[in-house]
Amino acid sequence: MKKQNVVNLIKYHFERNENAFRNEALVVARYFDSVGDHQLTEYIMALISESNLYAPQGTDFESEFLKQVETKSLDSLNLSLEISEDVKGVINAINHNIGINKFLFEGLPGSGKTEAAKHVARLLNRTLFIVNFENLIDSKLGQTNKNITNVFREINLLQNSNKVVILFDEIDVIALDRVNSNDVREMGRVTSTILRELDRLTELNKDIVIIATTNLYSNFDKALARRFDAIINFNRYSKSDLIEVAEYYFSTFIRNFKGVIKDTRLFRKILNMADRLPYPGELKNVIKTSLAFSDSGSEYDYLKRLYNNFIGNLEQKDITQLYSDGFTVREIEKLKGESKSNVARKLVKEESHNE
Known part of the structure; x- marks a missing residue:
C-alpha cells in the first residue's frame, strides 16, 4: 500500500465521493490480501458492506474486476x-x-450468446456487470486464483443482488478441462477455485444471476458444467432461420445507403444457393460490409459482393453457368453488370452452339 492510497481515502471522504472512496478502500483491501493478511482484508470488506459503500447505486460504479454494461x-x-x-x-x-x-450459454462464435445475456438483464430490469478477464488473468503463479476469489467476494458483497446479472463472457479462458490442459496443475487450481466460489455463491446469495458463455464446450470442465442450473445450446439454427435473420439485417442496413436498389428476391436466392451460412454475428458483418464496400456508382454491386461471400467466384462463373444455376436473365444482368440484351444474346449464342 502506498501513501497515496491513504491520502486518497482522506480526500474522497471529505469530498463525500462515495464511489471513489469505496474503490480506494478495495485497493487497500486487495493489498493486504496480496501480502497474506486475509483477516484484515475480510474486516475491511465487511466494513464496506455494512456501511453500504459497496452498493452499485449509479452508472458510475466501477471496480477492477466488474464493469457495468449498458x-x-x-x-x-x-x-x-x-x-x-x-x-x-x-x-x-x-x-x-x-x-x-x-x-451456461454454449455455442459457436457469433451464435448470439453474449447478446442474449444482455437482453436477459434488460428484460429483467437488472444491472449487468461483465467480469473483466484482462484484470483477472495474471501471469504470476497463483495470482489468478487470488483474483478469482476477489471477484467473487465483490459479487457476494453487491447490494441489491436481486437487481444484478453477472456475465462471465467467454469463460473458457479460466474453465477449460483440467485433464486436457497443457498446464494441468495451474488450470486445476484455477478451476477448483471457481468451483469452490460458485458453491459459496449458491450458499450466500441466491438472488444474484450468473451467466457464463463458452465457445469451447467440448473442452469445458465437466465438474464446472454441473454447477450451472441449465446449459443452453446456441448452435440450433436451420438454414431458414439464418435466412430470416439475414433478411432482417438486410432490410435494416440498406436504408442507410443512397443509390442502392433493394432486391430482396435476389438476395434470398443467393442465400438459398449457399452451401452454408454463417451464424448471426458473422452474417450481420458480411451483409453490412457488402453494402458499405459497394461501388456507389453501381446500384447492385452489393449483390456481387454477397454472391462472392456466400457462394464464391462470381468472376469465374459465365452467364450460361449462372443461368443453369437458376438465375434469370434480369438477375444475371444485375450480378454481372451487363445489359439485358447482351446477356440474352450470349445465352442464345451458347444454345445454338450446343445444338
Missing part, C-alpha cells in the same frame, strides 16, 4: 425459435425465485 439501447435479438424459447425459459426460471440462477 443494456437500455440494444439491437434486436435475432435467434432461432428454439433458442428464443430457451431464453424465455431462463427469464421465467429467474422470476420464479426458487434459486435457479446460474446459466
Whole structure:
C-alpha cells in the first residue's frame, strides 16, 4: 500500500465521493490480501458492506474486476425459435425465485450468446456487470486464483443482488478441462477455485444471476458444467432461420445507403444457393460490409459482393453457368453488370452452339 492510497481515502471522504472512496478502500483491501493478511482484508470488506459503500447505486460504479454494461439501447435479438424459447425459459426460471440462477450459454462464435445475456438483464430490469478477464488473468503463479476469489467476494458483497446479472463472457479462458490442459496443475487450481466460489455463491446469495458463455464446450470442465442450473445450446439454427435473420439485417442496413436498389428476391436466392451460412454475428458483418464496400456508382454491386461471400467466384462463373444455376436473365444482368440484351444474346449464342 502506498501513501497515496491513504491520502486518497482522506480526500474522497471529505469530498463525500462515495464511489471513489469505496474503490480506494478495495485497493487497500486487495493489498493486504496480496501480502497474506486475509483477516484484515475480510474486516475491511465487511466494513464496506455494512456501511453500504459497496452498493452499485449509479452508472458510475466501477471496480477492477466488474464493469457495468449498458443494456437500455440494444439491437434486436435475432435467434432461432428454439433458442428464443430457451431464453424465455431462463427469464421465467429467474422470476420464479426458487434459486435457479446460474446459466451456461454454449455455442459457436457469433451464435448470439453474449447478446442474449444482455437482453436477459434488460428484460429483467437488472444491472449487468461483465467480469473483466484482462484484470483477472495474471501471469504470476497463483495470482489468478487470488483474483478469482476477489471477484467473487465483490459479487457476494453487491447490494441489491436481486437487481444484478453477472456475465462471465467467454469463460473458457479460466474453465477449460483440467485433464486436457497443457498446464494441468495451474488450470486445476484455477478451476477448483471457481468451483469452490460458485458453491459459496449458491450458499450466500441466491438472488444474484450468473451467466457464463463458452465457445469451447467440448473442452469445458465437466465438474464446472454441473454447477450451472441449465446449459443452453446456441448452435440450433436451420438454414431458414439464418435466412430470416439475414433478411432482417438486410432490410435494416440498406436504408442507410443512397443509390442502392433493394432486391430482396435476389438476395434470398443467393442465400438459398449457399452451401452454408454463417451464424448471426458473422452474417450481420458480411451483409453490412457488402453494402458499405459497394461501388456507389453501381446500384447492385452489393449483390456481387454477397454472391462472392456466400457462394464464391462470381468472376469465374459465365452467364450460361449462372443461368443453369437458376438465375434469370434480369438477375444475371444485375450480378454481372451487363445489359439485358447482351446477356440474352450470349445465352442464345451458347444454345445454338450446343445444338
